[in-house]
Amino acid sequence: MYNAIQRIASMPRIPLNQDQVLRVKGLAKEIADRIQNFIDSHSSVSTERTILRLFGIDGTNDQEIPLPNRIVDLLREQNLLEQGISFPFSAACLKSRRDTQTTAEMIDRGEIILGDYDGISISKIREQVSVFAAGAIELLDSTRQRKQRKREQFPMGAQPWKYLIVATGNIFEDRTQAISAVHCGADVIAVIRTTAQSLLDHVPYGATTEGWGGTMATQENFRIMRKSLDEASEQAGRYVMLTNYSSGLCMAEIAACAAIEDLDMLLNDSMYGILFRDINMQRTFIDQYFSRMICARAKIVINTGEDNYLTTSDAIEQAHTVTASQLINEAMARNALITDEIMGLGHAFEISPNVPNAFLYELAHAQLARELFPNAPLKYMPPTKHKSTDIFFSHSMDTLFNLASVTTGQGIHLAGILSEAIHTPLMQERFKALQSINYVFGVARELGDEIEWKEDGFIVNRAKTVLGETEKMLEEILELGGLRKAIEAGKFANIIRTFEGGKGFDGVFLKAENYSNPVMEILSKEGVIV
Amino acid sequence: MSEPEFIKPYGDTLGDGRIQISFTLPVELSARAKKAAEIYATSLNCENVSVVYAAKISEGYTYFVIFADAKHELDFSKIQAVEAPKGNRDFYEINAFVKEKIGRKVVIVGATIGTDAHTVGIDAILNMKGYDHDYGLERYPEFRVYNLGAQVSSEDLLAQALEVNADGILISQTVTQKDSHIRNFTEFMEILEAEQMRDRFVTLIGGARITQELAIELGYDAGFGPGTKPSSVADFLVSRMVEHQS
Numbered sequence: 001m002y003n004a005i006q007r008i009a010s011m012p013r014i015p016l017n018q019d020q021v022l023r024v025k026g027l028a029k030e031i032a033d034r035i036q037n038f039i040d041s042h043s044s045v046s047t048e049r050t051i052l053r054l055f056g057i058d059g060t061n062d063q064e065i066p067l068p069n070r071i072v073d074l075l076r077e078q079n080l081l082e083q084g085i086s087f088p089f090s091a092a093c094l095k096s097r098r099d100t101q102t103t104a105e106m107i108d109r110g111e112i113i114l115g116d117y118d119g120i121s122i123s124k125i126r127e128q129v130s131v132f133a134a135g136a137i138e139l140l141d142s143t144r145q146r147k148q149r150k151r152e153q154f155p156m157g158a159q160p161w162k163y164l165i166v167a168t169g170n171i172f173e174d175r176t177q178a179i180s181a182v183h184c185g186a187d188v189i190a191v192i193r194t195t196a197q198s199l200l201d202h203v204p205y206g207a208t209t210e211g212w213g214g215t216m217a218t219q220e221n222f223r224i225m226r227k228s229l230d231e232a233s234e235q236a237g238r239y240v241m242l243t244n245y246s247s248g249l250c251m252a253e254i255a256a257c258a259a260i261e262d263l264d265m266l267l268n269d270s271m272y273g274i275l276f277r278d279i280n281m282q283r284t285f286i287d288q289y290f291s292r293m294i295c296a297r298a299k300i301v302i303n304t305g306e307d308n309y310l311t312t313s314d315a316i317e318q319a320h321t322v323t324a325s326q327l328i329n330e331a332m333a334r335n336a337l338i339t340d341e342i343m344g345l346g347h348a349f350e351i352s353p354n355v356p357n358a359f360l361y362e363l364a365h366a367q368l369a370r371e372l373f374p375n376a377p378l379k380y381m382p383p384t385k386h387k388s389t390d391i392f393f394s395h396s397m398d399t400l401f402n403l404a405s406v407t408t409g410q411g412i413h414l415a416g417i418l419s420e421a422i423h424t425p426l427m428q429e430r431f432k433a434l435q436s437i438n439y440v441f442g443v444a445r446e447l448g449d450e451i452e453w454k455e456d457g458f459i460v461n462r463a464k465t466v467l468g469e470t471e472k473m474l475e476e477i478l479e480l481g482g483l484r485k486a487i488e489a490g491k492f493a494n495i496i497r498t499f500e501g502g503k504g505f506d507g508v509f510l511k512a513e514n515y516s517n518p519v520m521e522i523l524s525k526e527g528v529i530v
Numbered sequence: 531m532s533e534p535e536f537i538k539p540y541g542d543t544l545g546d547g548r549i550q551i552s553f554t555l556p557v558e559l560s561a562r563a564k565k566a567a568e569i570y571a572t573s574l575n576c577e578n579v580s581v582v583y584a585a586k587i588s589e590g591y592t593y594f595v596i597f598a599d600a601k602h603e604l605d606f607s608k609i610q611a612v613e614a615p616k617g618n619r620d621f622y623e624i625n626a627f628v629k630e631k632i633g634r635k636v637v638i639v640g641a642t643i644g645t646d647a648h649t650v651g652i653d654a655i656l657n658m659k660g661y662d663h664d665y666g667l668e669r670y671p672e673f674r675v676y677n678l679g680a681q682v683s684s685e686d687l688l689a690q691a692l693e694v695n696a697d698g699i700l701i702s703q704t705v706t707q708k709d710s711h712i713r714n715f716t717e718f719m720e721i722l723e724a725e726q727m728r729d730r731f732v733t734l735i736g737g738a739r740i741t742q743e744l745a746i747e748l749g750y751d752a753g754f755g756p757g758t759k760p761s762s763v764a765d766f767l768v769s770r771m772v773e774h775q776s
Binding site: 176179180183184195196199213275276277278311421422426427428430431493494495503 | 553
């Protein structure tokens with residue numbers, strides 16, 4: 001289904017100390033497992049809304065409130081949220097004797113009251129819960145199978161996959177831009193979200209034509225773009241992936257919408273929202289877990305956000321924070337059943353061009369990531385921080401980035417654009433980006449296979465240094481008392497976030513004894529899907 | 531009057547007017563498309579137009595690279611412009627300025643006060659991510675930022691500012707119905723004055739209908755309207771702090 005990259009795994013080019021690799025993976029696992037204990041005993045309003053979406057509920061009421069929000073809020077008003085939405089909602093469906101969408105509309109209008117179990121037996125309700133949960137799983141299985149069939153019909157291009165962004169604010173204009181990118185060789189299209197959507201505590205509804213620096217993530221917009229890309233894939237004879245953002249206050253809900261509409265990739269980081277958008281830590285950990293379980297089942301590639309650390313901090317001094325975060329993201333993703341081939345761990349080409357041998361540092365960092373995660377389609381981000389508004393110089397920086405990417409066998413290559421830091425890309429700027437990528441990926445396709453980094457040379461030593469610093473950082477996180485304490489102490493990106501601070505904390509709750517999330521229960525029970 | 535000084539773009543001979551242009555036309559690549567690009571460039575007041583490159587970049591879209599001689603000449607002696615005002619520093623310069631002139635971290639408290647639930651303004655300025663390719667104040671290594679969010683009371687805002695020993699207070703107001711923003715700003719300033727703390731902080735306000743004039747009228751140090759970049763706020767804040775020091 002995905003282009004295997006075992007070839008690289010079988011011939012490591014930097015002789016890392018394999019005991020040390022096992023140690024850092026073990027440390028990261030311990031960090032992830034400690035947070036998992038917290039996650040397992042909690043849920044959130046957005047996780048509950050996700051269950052409703054997977055039960056088939058969509059749309060808004062006459063106040064333009066999305067029905068999943070409305071139903072969960074009503075349950076909360078009755079102080080029943082702690083048992084989860086599944087049971088009371090299933091009971092409501094038995095009362096209404098209608099489908100889930102109609103029942104949701106009836107609950108909204110007050111025609112059915114949540115938590116009213118009069119005349120229905122508990123065993124009947126449980127039976128209904130199982131039926132809905134099986135339907136949700138069927139939905140996740142069917143998107144996976146549909147995507148698999150499409151990729152068999154139109155195979156993906158070789159890695160590194162060329163990943164291009166569109167961001168006009170208008171989904172119909174985005175479509176035109178995306179089709180052009182596919183014509184010029186794109187393998188992945190990402191629709192950038194409008195500014196601050198991550199802070200909305202609901203998923204907007206319908207097709208949208210206005211946005212700031214991006215386009216609203218809505219299920220309808222997903223559908224419109226996927227349909228266009230299906231046509232473009234057929235024309236190009238090459239499957240083109242669609243990416244959006246499962247981050248912010250609606251991580252898991254977006255994952256559900258994305259699964260329903262056959263999206264292929266989602267930006268999904270375990271810490272990005274906490275650090276960079278001041279979203280509550282508990283809320284983020286809970287929601288990212290469920291969102292990743294959905295991605296695991298639907299085989300949606302997650303993209304983690306380590307590149308963000310380097311836009312805040314020095315890319316040489318802080319290189320180990322990227323590696324540490326990759327290891328933590330990997331461990332948390334494994335807990336959520338994410339497999340290697342859909343684990344797009346992030347990193348970036350962000351060292352100042354004024355540093356002598358900056359390119360050697362970049363190669364060392366990229367090669368280290370490649371060898372620590374040999375089977376993951378690593379997501380490599382282009383230069384942004386030191387990009388010049390001289391578009392010609394900017395273009396030459398991207399060309400070197402392209403060379404680093406193909407030489408070290410990266411998985412997902414986010415195209416650098418010459419107008420970075422000026423505006424969202426024009427159609428012709430994507431063309432220029434792809435022209436350079438196609439050129440470099442073509443002429444240097446097997447360069448990496450020819451290279452054996454000099455033993456005890458600059459690149460080998462640099463990679464070892466970063467791994468050593470990473471091990472130290474992971475040990476410090478555990479000594480501090482785990483991820484929670486480390487974030488509270490500002491260990492990541494020098495940003496301090498508290499356990500109960502940030503947006504969305506009021507949507508977190510402790511599960512009651514009788515809580516159930518039947519979808520998660522099946523996903524956990526059935527385990528990893530190969 | 532100064533002597534006229536006529537200039538035009540320089541290629542390899544003074545006065546040749548040589549320029550390069552690239553653009554996309556929404557037409558399929560063809561001889562007609564290239565001719566259209568040539569005529570379009572000519573209509574931009576150019577001559578000797580060469581369409582040196584044309585490529586199809588999508589169904590019905592063609593990209594061109596063009597060289598041409600610009601005809602227009604202008605009198606440089608008549609051109610006037612204001613150099614960027616002092617204090618128009620970027621992220622790196624502001625951090626360096628704080629290190630040098632203040633010598634400790636600058637503490638900033640920000641909130642949307644009253645019943646206004648909009649954090650869009652305060653978040654655009656304070657959140658790491660920033661706004662319009664300009665980093666938010668949280669990203670400044672020399673700043674310590676406390677974003678209290680929305681619906682914060684004036685009393686709570688002041689209490690927080692005192693607790694963290696703030697240098698700057700940022701207040702955002704998006705809702706302006708029945709001048710609620712004026713009432714909220716006035717209330718906060720009255721509390722500050724009643725506590726005799728007006729001079730203790732640099733006070734900045736922002737929002738969709740905020741102007742510098744309004745801010746001064748209400749007793750604040752500065753007001754920032756729509757489209758303000760975080761670095762402009764940061765720059766004003768640290769400049770004012772240093773002015774106060776001296």
